[in-house]
Amino acid sequence: MNNFFVPSNIRPSCRAGLMLLASAALAGTLAIAGCSKSNNATSSAASGKKMYTICLLPKEKDIPYFTSCAAGARAAAKQLGDVKLIYDGPVHGAATKAAAMIHKWTLQGVNVIAVSPNDPDVLAPAMKRALKKGVHVITWDADGLPGTRQYFVNQASxxxxxxxxxxxxxxxxxxxxxxxxxxxxxxxxxxxxxxxxxxxxxxxxxxxxxxxxxxxxxxxxxxxxxxxxxxxxxxxxxxxxxxxxxxxxxxxxxxxxxxxxxxxxxxxxxxxxxxxxxxxxxxxxxxxxxxWNTHALGALTIRVAEALASGKLKPGQKTFNAGPLGIKKIVGHQVLLGPLMVFNKKNIGKYHF
Amino acid sequence: MTATNGMNALHPAGNKNHGTGPAAGPGALKRLASFPWWHEVILAILLICLLTYAGSVAPMFLRPGVQIGLSDRLWNVALLALPMMMIILTGGIDLSVGSTMSLSAVVFALTFTHGAPLWLACVAAVATGLACGFLNGIFVAWVRVHPLIVTLATLAAFRGVAEGISLGRGISGFPPGFQAIAHHNILGLRPEGWLFIAAAAYTAIVLAKAPFGRYLYAIGHNEMAARYSGIPTAKMKLFLYSLSGMAAGAAALFAVARVDTARANLGYGMELKVITAVVFGGVSIFGGRGNIVGVIMGLLLIYETREFISWQWNNDNLISIIIGGLLITSVLLQVALRAGKTAQ
Missing domain, CATH: 3.40.50.2300 (Response regulator)
Incomplete structure (x- = not known):
């Protein structure tokens, strides 16, 4: 019962070197983990003010369109002051992974999950379960199935x-x-x-x-x-x-x-x-x-989510005051962002997203 | 081989140096190096470190309710890892498990939507998986094409068929009773979890005690010699690939129940997750070496790492980086250990 591995001719000094290399690799891995900033949902704000944890789920992370939506969302979260924003989504857009994220956030007990569903059918069970557990669920950018969300922040009809x-x-x-x-x-x-x-x-x-x-x-x-x-x-x-x-x-x-x-x-x-x-x-x-204005779409999503969590947004409301974004119309379950933007030679230099 | 070598049934390689090991030289270090379960111990230590750290920064993560809730994503990979481990032990590989899942899921959904009762649709899904695996087995065992090539071909073909017969559409709206198999616990665990535990226990016994288990290692070590010793290598391979396909068919049912949707993209990339867990668990990709304890440790370590990173840092990009780092570490440690053994 002595030798697990087939013997070969490697000197003992090599072994020490390899061990060292392995520990270095492990240390590096842990360092990466340690360096990344913690934005855990369970941590609370130091100020003592009531904080709302809002999760923003894109169809696919790291594509320019959603990155620019997220930038708008972050700015809005900062302005509001009572929002802890978590922005994460599947890197390659796998819908089952998005469903797992919704499931995880439900277990963490966050306040609002804002979903841009890349596959409404696949995400429906996870979204319904979140609603059942008392988490507010809204959709943005693309709508989900009926019964899976409270509002849909629609960029344009x-x-x-x-x-x-x-x-x-x-x-x-x-x-x-x-x-x-x-x-x-x-x-x-x-x-x-x-x-x-x-x-x-x-x-x-x-x-x-x-x-x-x-x-x-x-x-x-x-x-x-x-x-x-x-x-x-x-x-x-x-x-x-x-x-x-x-x-x-x-x-x-x-x-x-x-x-x-x-x-x-x-x-x-x-x-x-x-x-x-x-x-x-x-x-x-x-x-x-x-x-549409992607910054404004991200910002409006966060404002609707915050209003929903804090009870400012009530069912049956026909308009929604989105602060610097102005008054937005609510039609049924849809919050409408407003006019489209047309970029041409004259104005395209002013927009960076 | 006598009963005294019970443990060596798990490690046939352990016989190689019989008689020379402890006598070769004194010293605690050398005896330590010859300990056969190093890989498993290291994985266990890493797992304990991870869970201790997780418990200190996010105690909520370790709550049983949370762990069971998150385990949804473990069982699928775990179920497929058992047959995959045995296939890799013989020196083979099955790349087609993800595509088999997709085809089984689509067959299940189409059978059901065409009016068949639910149980028949379930049987059809598992039978489809079995047929896919059997096809792989025929090519590997009888036509004797390398399993990498066979299953690479069927990896593309099965998904292609799934896409073709479903026309790329998703099929949703299964009865709540069916969805419940992925959302409700029996005795505190998902049904899928119990299925895995039962299958793993049975596999462990077969590998350690039954001739089938020893034959597996023998094939992995030297297939020619195994065949000349009268081991039915072709039949065993046919059985293993069929089993793998059947497991994929069963896993597909749970996966469909979880998201209430059957679509041809189901199980995409599954084969790599399964193979990663098996190899990380210390099973040699060349066959003949590895055991089920290591595979389960590997599965748990990868899964807990993934879930904890996602729980704590909400960063999907980070997960692949850290899993990659972990794999490199494990490979280096393996090589280091092997070097240590030879120092005797």
């Missing part, structure tokens, strides 16, 4: 987004727009995108000269959007415009138009962040970029 996209493209093409146009979407089953496309099609009737010839999925992949746009340009040589309804598809499509030398001849508009589109706006490929 699908109608407004669809109409604005169509009107903007028509305006960018010029007076009396005429010719074929195409849409590049995320996936053919994406709920948000399909709702927007539905309203784009309704608004299209206002422009009898324009004809929607193709709707292509990009799978939220910039390279794929680039290739699809190249194919579209070849298949429809007189293509007049493209609407990219996915923030990943928009820069890819714009790059394809630029490389094909079609800047200015084929108009493109869509939803994306100013940072991702600045170069294309400045070089003239893109005239208008449309998005």
């Amino acid at each position: 699908a109608r407004r987004i669809g109409y604005t996209l169509m009107d903007t493209l028509a305006k960018d093409i010029g007076p009396h727009p005429k010719g074929p146009i195409a849409i590049i979407t995320a996936t053919l089953t994406a709920a948000n995108q399909n709702a927007w496309i539905h309203f784009i099609k309704i608004r299209l009737k206002k422009y009898p000269g324009l004809k929607l010839v193709s709707i292509q999925p990009s799978h939220d992949d910039q390279r794929r959007a680039f290739q699809i746009t190249q194919h579209l340009l070849q298949a429809y040589p007189n293509l007049k415009g493209i609407i990219a309804v996915s923030s990943a598809a928009f820069p890819g499509a714009a790059e394809a138009i630029k490389q094909a030398g079609q800047s200015g001849k084929v108009q493109i508009t869509g939803l994306s962040t100013p940072d991702d589109m600045r170069a294309y706006v400045l070089n003239g490929t893109v005239k208008s970029v449309i998005l």
